[in-house]
Amino acid sequence: MFRGRILAWALALGVFWFPARAADAPPKPPRGLPPVFWPAGNPYSRAKAELGRLLYFDARLSADGTVSCASCHDPKAAFTDGAPVSTGIKGQHGTRSAPTVINRVFGMAQFWDGRAASLEEQAKGPIANPVEMGMTHEAAVARIRGIAGYRPRFAAAFGSDAVDLDRIVKAIACFERTVISGNAPYDRYLAGDRQAMTAAQVRGMNVFVNKAKCDQCHEGANFTLNSYHNLGIGTDRPDPDAGRFAVTRDPRDWGAFKTPTLREIEHTAPYMHDGSLKTLADVIEFYDKGGIPNRNLDPAIKPLHLTARDKSDLVEFLKALGGEGWQQIAAPAQLPE
Numbered sequence: 001m002f003r004g005r006i007l008a009w010a011l012a013l014g015v016f017w018f019p020a021r022a023a024d025a026p027p028k029p030p031r032g033l034p035p036v037f038w039p040a041g042n043p044y045s046r047a048k049a050e051l052g053r054l055l056y057f058d059a060r061l062s063a064d065g066t067v068s069c070a071s072c073h074d075p076k077a078a079f080t081d082g083a084p085v086s087t088g089i090k091g092q093h094g095t096r097s098a099p100t101v102i103n104r105v106f107g108m109a110q111f112w113d114g115r116a117a118s119l120e121e122q123a124k125g126p127i128a129n130p131v132e133m134g135m136t137h138e139a140a141v142a143r144i145r146g147i148a149g150y151r152p153r154f155a156a157a158f159g160s161d162a163v164d165l166d167r168i169v170k171a172i173a174c175f176e177r178t179v180i181s182g183n184a185p186y187d188r189y190l191a192g193d194r195q196a197m198t199a200a201q202v203r204g205m206n207v208f209v210n211k212a213k214c215d216q217c218h219e220g221a222n223f224t225l226n227s228y229h230n231l232g233i234g235t236d237r238p239d240p241d242a243g244r245f246a247v248t249r250d251p252r253d254w255g256a257f258k259t260p261t262l263r264e265i266e267h268t269a270p271y272m273h274d275g276s277l278k279t280l281a282d283v284i285e286f287y288d289k290g291g292i293p294n295r296n297l298d299p300a301i302k303p304l305h306l307t308a309r310d311k312s313d314l315v316e317f318l319k320a321l322g323g324e325g326w327q328q329i330a331a332p333a334q335l336p337e
Contacts (some may be wrong), residue, residue, distance in 0.1 A: 027178050030325045032187030034221050036105050042170045044177070048157035052175025054150075055168060057331045060143055061127055062091050063134035069126065069172065072098040078267035079179060085273025086130040086175045095241060096277035097233065100268045102326055103261050105177040112257045112273045115227065115247045119173035124165065133189055137165050144168060149336025168308045181263045184323030197320050204317025207310045212249060212287065216300055223262035223321065230255040232292025233272045241274070264326075266319045267289040280315045 017255045026044040029036055038044050055061065059068040072086040073079045079101040081087075096112050104110065110122035127131040127140050135143075144150055144163050151161035158167055186205070188196035197205070208214045219225050228244045235255050244253035257273040271277040279284060288311065290303040306314070 025182070027325070030182030030187075030323060032056070032221060032323070033103075033180060033182040034106070036180070038177065039118070039120075042174060044148060044174060044192055045157060047153070047170050048174045049178055049221060050175075051150075051153045051157045052171035052173065053329075054153065054335060055144070055172050056175055058144075058335050060147070060335075061133055061135060061140050061168075062089055063139075066314075067133050070125075070331065072126075072132075073101045075326070075331070078102060078264045079205040079326065080268045084270050086132070088129070088326070089134040089148055092131045094131055096273050097270065099186050099260055100264060101176050102181045102268075103179075103263050105180060106261075107224075108226045109258075113244045113247050114258055119176050120166075120169045123169040123172040124197050125174075139335045141165050141168065142218050147336050148302050153336060180325045180327060181323045182325055184263070185320040186317075187279060187323065198316065200313045200316040201320040203309075203315075204315070205312035205320075207314045208317055209305070211310060212306065212314065213300075214287075217259045218262050224259045228253060228258055229298040229300070230294065230296045231257075231286075232294050233257070233276060234274050235294035235296075236292055243273070252296070255294060256298075258298070262318060262321050264322050266322050280318055281311065284314055 018168055025044050026036060026038070026046075026049075033080065056069040059065050059071070061068060067089050072081045074081055081098050084097055086094045086096075088094065088300040099112065104119060106116075110119060111125070116122040116125060124137065127135050128137055133140075140166055144188050150163065154167060155161040157171055185196040185201065189202075208218075217225055217227060217229060230243070232255070234240050240255060242254055244256040244258075245251070247253070265271075269278060269280070271280070277283050284306070287301070288304045288306050291297055291301040
């Protein structure tokens with residue numbers, strides 16, 4: 001069920017998995033997840049992941065020192081910010097909801113529209129975005145370079161204390177690849193523990209696969225094919241978000257957005273690329289009605305005709321996708337000075 005395609009994606013992206021030395025091995029993925037594939041140009045090390053954690057929580061990467069990566073992707077909110085759209089420097093609001101960092105290591109392109117090919121490329125974006133962190137890359141590098149406490153951290157991670165943008169984003173991406181979730185009740189159920197899921201969750205799994213056919217898009221170990229679909233969200237507004245079309249300029253991609261993981265979905269509300277649906281029940285009602293008609297609605301989006309019990313059971317099943325592997329991650333007690 002939900003057979004993944006992680007290996008094929010990894011080969012297509014040119015990333016490979018290398019067994020690390022036991023003393024410096026990456027965290028082992030929890031049950032239900034495939035191996036983590038580390039890019040040949042950015043292999044795991046404990047020192048690099050810890051440097052990345054420090055940088056991830058460091059608001060000094062923003063122009064006014066108020067916004068860090070964790071501001072929009074907070075561990076306390078399952079690596080989101082719990083808001084419909086995110087807030088950057090000077091109280092500015094973006095136009096899209098912050099997706100969770102959890103299990104992005106199993107993704108392909110990053111951002112809702114897939115405009116970044118890797119986590120390293122994604123990490124560059126918010127730093128220089130005038131609405132988010134508002135820095136230039138040059139200014140961000142200069143600021144981190146000027147913090148003496150970071151020098152031994154860079155030396156431990158990269159072999160010298162030189163600071164540049166490439167090393168900053170590699171460290172952040174290395175940390176983010178350790179933010180994973182697995183061993184959910186669903187995983188334990190599949191492994192043979194028939195008490196791991198409730199009767200309602202088992203019924204909901206059957207609705208997910210056989211009646212609603214959610215697994216057409218939410219497939220594989222991470223419950224997403226990383227593909228792009230137009231559900232109609234926002235297309236009924238005066239100035240709709242073009243989504244993937246802004247990247248590809250392909251008319252077939254107008255209004256299409258990436259299918260997110262369903263891992264930890266209970267904890268990452270609100271939902272959709274614009275945060276317009278507040279609860280899982282709202283999401284299921286939206287799909288049950290067949291989305292919002294528009295010129296590019298995905299042909300798979302049709303009314304589902306679910307019963308009230310189907311809907312309730314489906315919500316319960318989605319709750320069974322909350323697992324473990326990320327809850328221990330927290331902000332550093334102190335940042336380098």
